[in-house]
Amino acid sequence: MLKDKTIVIGVTGGIAAYKSVEVVSRLKKLGANVHVIMTEAATKFVQPLTFRSLSHNPVIVDMFAELQSWDVEHISLAEKADMFLVVPATANLIGKVANGIADDMLTTTIMATTAKVIFSPAMNVNMYQNSIVQKNIVRLKEEGYRFIEPDKGYLACGTEGKGRLPAPEEIVTSAIAYLLSSFDLVGKKVLVTAGGTQEDLDPVRYLGNRSSGKMGYALAKVAKARGAEVTLISAPTKLNKPSGVNIINVRTAAEMCQQVFKYQAEQDIIIMAAAVADYTPQSIAKNKIKKSNNLTLELKRTTDILAELGNSNGEQILVGFAAESDNLIENAQQKLKRKVVDFIVANNIRAEDTGFASDFNQVVIISKDDQIEVAKATKLEIADRIFSEVVKILD
């Protein structure tokens, strides 16, 4: 769990350094023990005091400064860390680490650590495309360092292109997925569905639900971090596209059904985390429905994708979700049998600060012989736990 994890954030001297403030804040809120090491250049952009206040730990900049506490200084952070996340990572820092230069606290500690290290580069588009920077990135990847791909878009220097730091939320989820992962899904294909489908009533209205897509996106990220080839069939969400994942956008239950069956045959694991509408309007009005005193809608059943998958005799491991407001376990157990699936992940949508839009969840993973209660944790941790159960029966 994140409460047992020490994450060291390295901040370097890029214009995006201000975004690492939110990264630290988010990781802290998720329960991690966070330490910050800044380069001298980074302090020109953000004050160490900001990071000290948010991380509740002293910030280290100067390698030769008088020690405040042996426990957090020098090489001890390299040993204590479960993960280093350098955000933003300048071209300079990437170049230094790729070439074994350790001339400040951040580079020295990165060189001395055996923890997972992940870089989130951000820079001007030409700088990012510079073949020297690209060669340094390839070199580091070959050595086992991980990278969060920069986004394309408007850059602070006034140019457009690849080099933008992704949103802090995106960086945090990618980093945690990597932190938690074992590399045990290499060579496996995983299909995840996410988000809430939208069923059109007329050209402007639809019937929807409150699913945020966070659980499904967390599953896709964790599967990717564990080495799988991931297809994410996503109903509309406000979330950023996870990197390295084949994403297929759909809107309606019918579209989702069509895409799931298109990809089913080649998958090893299918996880249905999407909130798929059970009903859809009998017909879609061609023109906007006019106001009247009362309106009666006639709805018809949509295809039960999970049950169809379960009854299709596919080879895949099948995982479904049961969002219940009462009789959680009983209903989930019935769903497990009725739909012929390997696992049902049951969550109580009435629980406080978990469920739909929250970053947290609290679930029971039910299989035919077991019932595992997972206490409140981030959705990434829950996703990781689900895959750990799936992996046990994979081969």
Ligand SMILES: Cc1cc2nc3c(=O)[nH]c(=O)nc-3n(C[C@H](O)[C@H](O)[C@H](O)COP(=O)(O)O)c2cc1C
């Ligand atoms: C206003 C300003 C913005 C900068 N933004 C970036 C940036 O986004 N990415 C980058 O790689 N370097 C950027 N630099 C250059 C770095 O600050 C410079 O290479 C510095 O030596 C990096 O030191 P560090 O890697 O030790 O933090 C910027 C410099 C200035 C003055």
